[in-house]
Amino acid sequence: MSRADVARTAVAALVDPAPHAARPYEITGPEALTLTEVAATISRIRGQDITFHDESIEEAYRSRACYGAPDWQVDAWVSTYTAIASGIMAPVSDSVEQITGTAPMNLETYVSTHTR
Structure with a gap:
C-alpha cells in the first residue's frame, strides 16, 4: 500500500470521524x-x-x-x-475504497509512476 493511500485514508477518517468511530478496519493494498x-x-x-x-x-x-x-x-x-x-x-480488503471512495494504487501503477 502506498504512503499516499495511507495518508488519504487517514485524512478522510479524520475529516469525518463519526462514521469511523470504534469501527475496526483492515487497511490493505488492492492485491496480495x-x-x-x-x-x-x-x-x-x-x-x-x-x-x-x-x-x-x-x-x-x-x-x-x-x-x-x-x-x-x-x-x-x-x-x-x-x-x-x-x-x-x-488478505485484501476494500476498506481504503470504502473510506476514501477511491481504490488504492496497485504495485504496477506505483512502480510505473515512481521509476527513475
Missing part, C-alpha cells in the same frame, strides 16, 4: 503478492532483472547481521518476511 511476484513486476516495468531469493531463517539472520542492528530489529526484519511467506498478510 508474493515477493517473487513483486520482483517480477519491478523487473518488467524497469526493464532490469530483479530477483527474490527465498532465504531460510538462518540465511535471513546471517544476511542481516552485517548491518549491526540490535537483535530486536533483526528479529523484526526476519519476522516480516516470514509473515509474508506464511500468507498471514495476504
Whole structure:
C-alpha cells in the first residue's frame, strides 16, 4: 500500500470521524503478492532483472547481521518476511475504497509512476 493511500485514508477518517468511530478496519493494498511476484513486476516495468531469493531463517539472520542492528530489529526484519511467506498478510480488503471512495494504487501503477 502506498504512503499516499495511507495518508488519504487517514485524512478522510479524520475529516469525518463519526462514521469511523470504534469501527475496526483492515487497511490493505488492492492485491496480495508474493515477493517473487513483486520482483517480477519491478523487473518488467524497469526493464532490469530483479530477483527474490527465498532465504531460510538462518540465511535471513546471517544476511542481516552485517548491518549491526540490535537483535530486536533483526528479529523484526526476519519476522516480516516470514509473515509474508506464511500468507498471514495476504488478505485484501476494500476498506481504503470504502473510506476514501477511491481504490488504492496497485504495485504496477506505483512502480510505473515512481521509476527513475
